Amino acid sequence: MLLHQRGVDLLVNLMDAEEHFDVLDREELRRLISEAVIVFGEVLRRDVPTVPIPPPESGQIPSSEQI
Template identity: 65%
Template structure:
């Protein structure tokens, strides 16, 4: 499956999960998160910037916690 289509499918699934959050199971949420990690990772691998980012991944993870 093309990466773009996989990203579109993921976005639709995330939007659907947001609309039906009360009825989604923890396993379904976990699966969505796993798919997001894979798709976002592939997008980032494909789009490597010429210059390094100013923020490290550690800084970004700290903001998420």
């Protein structure tokens, strides 16, 4: 649940940054990107699919059963 809340907070911050992109300084952008890397990495680490999903370049789209 903690990861979910962290993801929600990150999403809100990213949405706010998108609306105010022209006034954000470089350090704030760096902090948001670093947080996104950490959160998305944790999500992917925990959500390893049981069925192999073909790479995007294969042109195949996974079905809902595969996800």
